[in-house]
Amino acid sequence: MNLQLLREHIINQYVKDKAPEGFNDDYNLIDEGILDSLAIMNLIAWLEKQYAIEFDEGDIVLENFNSVNALVDFVQKKSAASADR
């Protein structure tokens, strides 16, 4: 699984020119306004396609979206759970 691709996608699609000072994988994407509702809808669609996972309604919670690291952790766990099925 190429998680670097996920980092690059978030930066290219949602951070873009904003490049806030101190941006890193723990930077809060929600509080800083980088991911809004539309961005989350688009990101979910991209993640499902890219990583062959499916979001359950309970997966759409702040904890899974508030940083690049949180998203990477979530996708890893979700992929592992999918593979176990």
Place this chain on the structure above:
Amino acid sequence: MSALSPALVIAGAGATGIACALAAARQKIPVVLLEKSDRLGGTVTGALIHTLGGFFDDRGDALNPGLSAELIDRLVEASPYTCKRRIGKTWVLNVDPAIYQQVISRWLNEYPGINVCYRTGISHAAINAQRIEAVTVNCDEQSRTLDTLAVVDATGRADIVRSIDSLWVSEGSALAGLIVQLGGVSPGTLDFPKGPALLRHIRKAVENHELPPECATLWLDGGVYPDEIYLKFNLPANDYDHARMLTVVNRLLAFLQVRPGFADAFIRCDGQLGIRDGGRVYGDYTLTEADLKQGRQFDDAVCRAAWPIEYWHPEHGVSLDYFPPGHSYQIPLKALKVGGLNNFFAAGKCFSAEPRAQASARVVGSCWAMGEGLINAYFGKS
């Protein structure tokens, strides 16, 4: 309609037309404001827009002084629920469309020099020596002729320009919006990220044929009051059937009423279809997407704008193209001048712009600033 002396004739009592009227009245210019419906406020009040974009830059600072800033003050004063709100990377003014209508109605009434005529349109324009010298207006099956200082098409669909020459208008194809206010919703029901989770549930239900396809591009937004949310459907404007859409809304409401927070939900009000791009004129200059992205400055600028390029593609839905932090662009007077005539303008949603440039400049804050800037530029106020 008592104006006998030549007047500024404005068609359309939406954001642009009202800003034109107020700006002119402050210069003691007689104004006749023609509105084809029986209501003030244009798209904001007709289509129930409660998140007013285009007044602020990405830091939340006012983009334009003058009437725009005064409008915000008046709306805030009129209701404790009016507030500036951040949505993603943008700032909007959250306001009840009914409060907006009250405020602009009172504001217009402060100026006896503004003559507002409802259920009225222009049927003919007399053109001579590159000027519109007079227009014929129809009201209550009667017509009369008004001598004109200048004419502004602020209809949003370039109705007046079309009536003179339909070849001066480029048709739009962006999706339109139907907005429905729901009341009786438990406060906090859409608190982030519950909104996206609910939207996802709705989209899955559309895929499973539990909800009609019109719900596939639905958007949900918190309202002005704590118990309120707004349903925003995005639809092609051609073949629109409001009665059919109300059956869709009722099916969606029944679907939502078994969800947490919606047990007591009810339809408070449904709007008319809000047209995002009802056609743009070919002006002396056409504002381009490149102008926006380069933050181009113009010698004849009438206002500043900074809303992202919010384009509603007829097949692919919405895309938001944000500008860099602190970025803004200008709208020039020459993009409001039509047909090579010296005193005829199209301002607001139907001004001369590429579709993706219009997708940024069409928002209500830009329309207020465009209207005021046009009048001040044309009649010479700096």
